[in-house]
Amino acid sequence: MGFVTSPAGSAKEPKQDRSRATRQRLLEAAVACLAERGWAGSTVSVVAERAGVSRGAAQHHFPTREDLFTAAVEYVAEERSSALRSLPGQSRAAVVSALVDLYTGPLFRAALHLWVAASNEEQLRGRVTELEARVGRETHRIAVELLGADETVPGVRETVQGLLDMARGLGLANLLTDDAARRKRVVGQWARLLEETLGSTSRP
Amino acid sequence: MGFVTSPAGSAKEPKQDRSRATRQRLLEAAVACLAERGWAGSTVSVVAERAGVSRGAAQHHFPTREDLFTAAVEYVAEERSSALRSLPGQSRAAVVSALVDLYTGPLFRAALHLWVAASNEEQLRGRVTELEARVGRETHRIAVELLGADETVPGVRETVQGLLDMARGLGLANLLTDDAARRKRVVGQWARLLEETLGSTSRP
Numbered sequence: 373m374g375f376v377t378s379p380a381g382s383a384k385e386p387k388q389d390r391s392r393a394t395r396q397r398l399l400e401a402a403v404a405c406l407a408e409r410g411w412a413g414s415t416v417s418v419v420a421e422r423a424g425v426s427r428g429a430a431q432h433h434f435p436t437r438e439d440l441f442t443a444a445v446e447y448v449a450e451e452r453s454s455a456l457r458s459l460p461g462q463s464r465a466a467v468v469s470a471l472v473d474l475y476t477g478p479l480f481r482a483a484l485h486l487w488v489a490a491s492n493e494e495q496l497r498g499r500v501t502e503l504e505a506r507v508g509r510e511t512h513r514i515a516v517e518l519l520g521a522d523e524t525v526p527g528v529r530e531t532v533q534g535l536l537d538m539a540r541g542l543g544l545a546n547l548l549t550d551d552a553a554r555r556k557r558v559v560g561q562w563a564r565l566l567e568e569t570l571g572s573t574s575r576p
Numbered sequence: 577m578g579f580v581t582s583p584a585g586s587a588k589e590p591k592q593d594r595s596r597a598t599r600q601r602l603l604e605a606a607v608a609c610l611a612e613r614g615w616a617g618s619t620v621s622v623v624a625e626r627a628g629v630s631r632g633a634a635q636h637h638f639p640t641r642e643d644l645f646t647a648a649v650e651y652v653a654e655e656r657s658s659a660l661r662s663l664p665g666q667s668r669a670a671v672v673s674a675l676v677d678l679y680t681g682p683l684f685r686a687a688l689h690l691w692v693a694a695s696n697e698e699q700l701r702g703r704v705t706e707l708e709a710r711v712g713r714e715t716h717r718i719a720v721e722l723l724g725a726d727e728t729v730p731g732v733r734e735t736v737q738g739l740l741d742m743a744r745g746l747g748l749a750n751l752l753t754d755d756a757a758r759r760k761r762v763v764g765q766w767a768r769l770l771e772e773t774l775g776s777t778s779r780p
Contacts, residue, residue: 410696412616481695484748488692491685491751492614501752508749530765537762538738541745544688547695548705558741561734565769 395433397423402444406482411489416440442499445486448479449507456514464570467518468535468563472555474511475543484547511536521570531569538562599637601627606648610686615693620644646703649690652683653711660718668774671722672739672767676759678715679747688751715740725774735773742766 401423405414416437420430434440452474459470474480483504490500515532516523523529542558545551605627609618620641624634638644656678663674678684687708694704719736720727727733746762749755 408696410692413696484692487748487751488614488688492612492617497752504752527765527768530762531769533758534742534762534766537745537749538742539745540748541741541743544691544744544748545741547691548701548708554737558734558738561731562738564731565735565773568772569769 391433394423394425394429396447398425398430398433398440399444399447402440403448403478403482406441406444406485407478410485411441414441414485438495438499441486442496442503445479445483446503446507449483449510452479453507453510453514456518459518462518464519464567465560465563467515468559468566471511471515471518471536472539472542472559475539476546476555480543481547484544508536519566519570528570531566535562535566595637598627598629598633600651602629602634602637602644603648603651606644607652607682607686610645610648610689611682614689615645618645618689642699642703645690646700646707649683649687650707650711653687653714656683657711657714657718660722663722666722668723668771669764669767671719672763672770675715675719675722675740676743676746676763679743680750680756680759684747685751688748712740723770723774732774735770739766739770 398419402414402419405419405422409418414437416430416434417427419440420427423430430440434443456470456474459467462470486496486500487504490496512532515521515536519532521528521532523532538558542551542555546555602623606618606623609623609626613622618641620634620638621631623644624631627634634644638647660674660678663671666674690700690704691708694700716736719725719740723736725732725736727736742762746755746759750759
């Protein structure tokens with residue numbers, strides 16, 4: 373999974389497998405919980421119950437609430453990045469659509485709750501800031517690769533960054549209402565602008 | 577003030593003036609409170625104390641917590657829009673900068689807390705959705721005007737919308753860290769792309 377490493381264990385394989393499966397169930401339940409109930413409604417107990425895991429077992433994996441929810445957002449972000457990286461060679465328009473899709477749906481919703489909570493809670497702030505920077509760099513790296521963008525050309529780096537900023541803003545616009553129809557038109561237009569900009573500067 | 581109308585009153589001017597001044601102090605205190613403490617930490621009592629107004633007087637103006645905070649975000653958004661509309665004729669790059677500035681700082685922070693809270697709280701959801709749509713339409717209208725964009729040309733409407741989505745995403749990127757240096761480079765690059773796109777299609 374890259375960033376997310378399982379707890380080290382020299383125990384027998386089946387036990388280690390079970391532990392990994394428990395951890396994964398907790399992480400997935402935590403993201404769903406955060407997306408649906410926000411930070412205020414998200415505790416280790418609620419997630420343990422949702423995952424069908426005892427509170428003690430949950431705390432063995434994640435000693436604090438902050439541990440659980442930052443690990444959960446990172447885990448799902450990394451899952452999404454892996455899926456994105458494995459996309460076969462596609463048109464730039466399709467890549468732009470896939471990038472924008474990262475910012476709609478439960479993962480973005482969960483991450484947004486965590487960011488906003490971190491802006492008022494000192495215990496979360498440092499960890500979420502670091503997490504956001506790491507996930508942001510990784511997403512940028514993947515975007516550059518999939519778009520075939522040559523960042524040595526002046527302006528290309530900022531063009532790709534602006535695209536990801538727009539994707540984040542589109543995710544926010546989708547928070548309260550289904551913005552899919554408008555989003556599709558905006559993404560289509562900006563994919564054309566991007567194509568014109570990157571067209572002549574891309575790597576072969 | 578546009579959207580925000582003062583409570584109707586046929587009383588003598590000084591009393592009406594006092595009432596309007598109280599209301600304004602409450603609205604400004606509410607936005608600051610929301611930006612600093614988030615939705616969970618924002619109540620009518622906290623705002624009344626901050627504004628130096630009795631809780632009873634605050635409730636006379638705003639019977640519920642939802643009334644106070646949605647009115648506050650709308651009031652400050654309208655103040656910002658007025659300031660933006662009164663900008664003298666400027667270059668497109670300067671207009672893009674001014675538009676992006678709408679999404680950094682306390683107003684955006686306060687609005688973000690309200691949006692995110694509304695995504696989990698039924699009492700807020702309808703009102704905030706309507707508020708967001710109204711403020712969004714007004715901001716779009718102002719952007720089109722200041723940029724001198726001709727929306728009858730295919731793609732121009734979506735170009736302006738995408739710019740505002742990018743501005744919103746840049747606001748989010750500024751939530752936990754000071755993103756000003758990166759933002760300036762991104763905005764500079766996309767202002768150039770926008771100029772190329774709108775250049776030939778703008779109104780005289």
